[in-house]
Amino acid sequence: MASSSSSLLRRLTGSLASLATRKQACGTSSSCLFAQAARFNSTTPCLRNAALLTKSSPSPCLTQSSSKLVRPLLVPRVDANRLVQRSFASQRRLRLEYVECVVIKRVLVGLDYVGTALFAFTGTMKAATVAQMDVLGCCLVGFTTAVGGGTVRDLITGTTPVFWLKQPQYIALAVASALATFFLYPKLRKEAITGLNLAEHEQELMNWADAIALGAFACVGAIHATQLRMHWLCVPVCGMVTATFGGIIRDLLCQQKPWIFHTDSGLYATTALGAATSFVITTHIVKLPAATGLIAGIGTMWWFTKYVYADEEEPEEDVEDEEEEEEEDPEDVRPQLEEFCKPKCVKAWVAYQECTDRVSKDTTGEAHCTGQYFDYWACIDHCVGPKLFKELK
Incomplete structure (x- = not known):
């Protein structure tokens, strides 16, 4: 009886001594605690991050509880400077992306405002000179010309309510441009006020305003289609619809054949389609940023307006010269x-x-x-x- 009790006492004493030795070896260091937790799955992200934070050598005591022993975990050493450099690079990349998004958004808003004002100007001019409308009719035609293309685009793509109902500043801008054109342009046409004979260059002025507004609306419509994740073939079509349907509605309200369907108006839709196609090629095929695509679209619009319009106006001058020569000799x-x-x-x-x-x-x-x-x-x-x-x- 005494021998059995003494053997039991020796076993308990040995167990307590082994536990004390393990506790002294482990301590409360972070490396031991992380190594104990790594017993279950050393490949999980949270445990990998925990292992990266420590710089000490592996510890021999790796247990989740005091009753189980596990294998030691090899914790790699990590260069802190390299981690700091990576974090700075990622922050710099995020800042550049944020700046690019902000710049693109502001440029798009500016282009949209410029196109709205110019289309309101052309609509009011045509309603006043061709259709002989009053101030209410000119404002209605100018507003419809400014927002007609975007409205058709939103209805086709299912974006409801349309953009000018959610953003009333477009209504104010279009109506203000129409009123300013109706009341101020007849005075500006006088050569004594401006120093220029605007009456002689009225059609040229409307062509330039139309071309700039077309290019701006084409880029805006293309980016709108890109944001809706449409197929890349649908993006230039959406840009062309945004740019041209306002002018179609304007001509119909003035009881004229739409200018886009005339044989001598090839640039009306070509400018819009070319600008939108340049944006699609740059962003979807070449895989360049959206800012580069925007610059490409505006550059294409400017090239069409500057060079192709100038080339088309030269034969018209020759025809006018021939008509003047015929009028000079009425005796025939x-x-x-x-x-x-x-x-x-x-x-x-x-x-x-x-x-x-x-x-x-x-x-x-x-x-x-x-x-x-x-x-x-x-x-x-x-x-x-x-x-x-x-x-x-």
Whole structure:
């Protein structure tokens, strides 16, 4: 009995001594605790991070509880400077991406505003000069021209409500541009105010405004389609719809054939399609950043506007010169009129020609024919014209 109790006492004493030895060897160091936890799965991300934080050598005591022993864990040493450099590089990359996103967003908003104002200008000009509308009609046509393309784009892509209902600043910008064009442009056309004869370059001014607005809206529509993760073939189509449908609605409201369907308006849709296609090629095929694609789209629009428009305007000048040369020699037309037209038409044509000749040569006429306020057509109507018709009778 005594021998059994003494053997039991020796076993307990040995167990306590071994536990004390393990506790002294392990201590409370972080390396031992991490090594104990690594017993379950040393490949998990959290345990790998814990292992990277320690720089000490492996410890022999690796247990989750005091009753189980495990194999020692080899903890690698990590260079702290390398970790700091990687963190700085990632932060720098994130900052560059953030700056790029902010810049692109602001440039897009600016292009959208510029296109809205220019399309409102062209719509108001056409409504006032061609359709002879009042201020309400001009504002309506200008606003519809400015937001029509984006509205059709949002309806096709299922983005509802449309953009100008969520962002009312587009309504204010379009209406303000239309009102300013309606009230200020007739005064700016006078050569005494601006120093330029805007009436002679009115069509050229509208072409340039149309081209710049087309390029801006094409890029905006292409980026909108990219954000919706559309197929790359649909992106230029979306840009062209955004850029051209406002002008189509403008021409229909003015009871005209849409300018995009005319044979001599090849650049109207080509500019928009070219700008959107350049953006797609740069971003989707070449895999360059969106900022580079935006620059490519604007550059394509500028090239079309500057060079191709200039090339198309040259033959028109030649045609005008030929027409002026034909008008300078009216004597060749009179025999044909005498042969094929009625006598009254011939007399009216001859009276018109002699009337213009007398006004341009005679300097001794009445007060309204000479002086500072010379009115050519008033002289024909009130002075020379009646005398000639009396003689012809």
